[in-house]
Amino acid sequence: MFGIPSFFLFFFALSMALGLINDWSYLLWVAPLLGLLPVWRKIAFFGASDKRIAVAGKAVLITGCDTGFGHSLALRLFSLGFTVFATCLFPDGEGAQRLRQEAGSSCRLHVLKLDVTQDQDVAEAKEFVLKNMPENGLWGLVNNAGIMLVGPIEWISFDECKNVIDVNLLGSIRTTLTFLPLIKKSQEQYLQVLEGYWSGRLIFMSSTFAFIERGNIFYSLSKNALEKYGDMLRHELKKFGVKVSLIEPGNYALATNIMPLHTIEQFWNKFDEETKASYSKTYLQSFVSYMNNQRNNGMHDSKEVIDAITDALLSQRPKARYLVATFREKFLTYASYYLPGFLKDLLFFA
């Protein structure tokens, strides 16, 4: 109702009525009008602008809480007062145990098993959520579980390729289809110029690698597809008040377990004779060094990423995309997206 198109329609209609528009001259004053956008937003969102959603009685389900971002996020949301369904691949593993210890006797942090590739796990998790949901329902789903896969295309077997897509893309789709009906029902009334409501939040962990593909094609492909899925959902769910955000972290390899150090043997031993003959050990050595250097340059602290996810869950007007990256990573992301093919090849693959 109060978006940018309605802003322009309003001024267009006003100008027509006042006889200001009779040729293309309106293009000359459209630009200055842009300056009025913040004022318009203040009016439209009067009383709501900088407030956050109330946390009490709301729940969030996170996938992949054994380690990394998911683990830290579960603890952050628990400390903020959410009821957290922290789902783990290994519910008896170290990460899951640590979460249980943090929860103590509280019944707001639930640790449960969920392998996002398994229909049965997702169905059981839904049943558990339905039985243990607080009064304001399931406010958010954070599709965080993910795995990394590196190597030139020829080195990756079909099964490895299927696995990364199954976890990173199909896993997120599986959980979204299962929990979306609950998210739509979790509503928060608001009073602005007109009264309305927000429904819950859907969050997807994408990556700057969704746009920069270098030695990690199937990871990149899975994240790029997730970007498209998230974008489409954002449009389709707008009428239900559900907000969809994509989180695009840069390289946080040292803050999480996503990218272990690689060894030459790990690749060489799985090569068949033909691959061994066409790729020398020297080439393999340079690839492994490049990947390990990338990893060692990663950030140590995931706080900014957790802040971004928290904002996407709590802000009354969350962003469609949170690009949480260094200046260089942001530059490369935009360059990869906007540069013509030959310049992109020069920049990335020369």
Ligand SMILES: NC(=O)c1ccc[n+]([C@@H]2O[C@H](COP(=O)([O-])OP(=O)(O)OC[C@H]3O[C@@H](n4cnc5c(N)ncnc54)[C@H](OP(=O)(O)O)[C@@H]3O)[C@@H](O)[C@H]2O)c1
């Ligand atoms: N770290 C970065 O630099 C970075 C950058 C951009 C995007 N991301 C994305 O952020 C998300 C979280 O990754 P992270 O960096 O925190 O790495 P992480 O520490 O490896 O965490 C990933 C989590 O997903 C879990 N997982 C793996 N397969 C699963 C499955 N089939 N079902 C359910 N859970 C599964 C892992 O469990 P186990 O530990 O038990 O295997 C782990 O807890 C991923 O989607 C990743 O692609 C990370």
